[in-house]
Amino acid sequence: MMLIEQTTVPTSALPIQGFKDHLRLGTGFADDGFQDDVLNTCLRAAMAAIEARTGKVMIERAFQWELTGWRGLSEQALPVAPVSAINSITVKDRLGDATLVDPTRYVLQRDNQRPKIQATGACLPTVPLGGLVEVIFTAGFSGAWEGMPADLGQAMFLLAAHFYEHRTEGEGNRGSMPFGVSSLIEPYRTVRILGGGVA
Structure with missing residues (x-):
């Protein structure tokens, strides 16, 4: 059994500015977009981790x-x-x-x-x-960020912030999710049966 993504989430569908606001990053400076690539990477990593844990596709x-x-x-x-x-x-x-x-x-x-x-x-x-x-x-729940369930969106921000804060190699608690993230995604997790396969 093999599952392959045929299309990827466009950067325009990711809430870069909303994530900046969540992190309370400063604005009004000449280098406002300097960290956009890092923020984009953190959001994508958080989305992939949550999708892997829940079996739910966040953005269509x-x-x-x-x-x-x-x-x-x-x-x-x-x-x-x-x-x-x-x-x-x-x-x-x-x-x-x-x-x-x-x-x-x-x-x-x-x-x-x-x-x-x-x-x-x-x-x-x-x-x-x-x-x-x-x-x-x-x-996917929606083709746009705004169409996702609010609790999954919040979980994605929390996990992306965790990745952002521990982005230096060797930092952070690898392999585990922050408690707040786990609590938010728990209702979306699918119980796997028949040896972990899709029943």
Whole structure:
């Protein structure tokens, strides 16, 4: 199973100025934008860390997901949430020959915790032995920062501030999240079952 981002979050979608205000950085100086690259990096790192912990995509983008078989005959949970659209499903045989699946054969079951691909008939398309299925989908709470849940936005600011304050190599408590961040993201965490896979 492989999940690949097809598009990235544009810098224009990140709240650089809001993060500056959160950090209470000085303004009105000639070098106001001097640290923008550092702030951008901290915000992206915080977003990636929170998404990895929660399985939730904060700002909307497209993903490519490859798997060697469905977990169920008639439905398959998607690896992240929320999902707004299934753009395509393609079945490939072991030689790489691809067949685009008719979109009338499946529907998206929307869910903020565990969205699913649901067969409209008895079962999802058969995956050939040695082949795989490729799912292209769009996921994320919103295409803009303002459309995200407020608590996730606050968690991202807190974690980005933590990264900013401990940006010198060797500083900080690596591998752990500040308590306030953990508390804010806890309701969004998905319990993984079946050996950590997507059920």
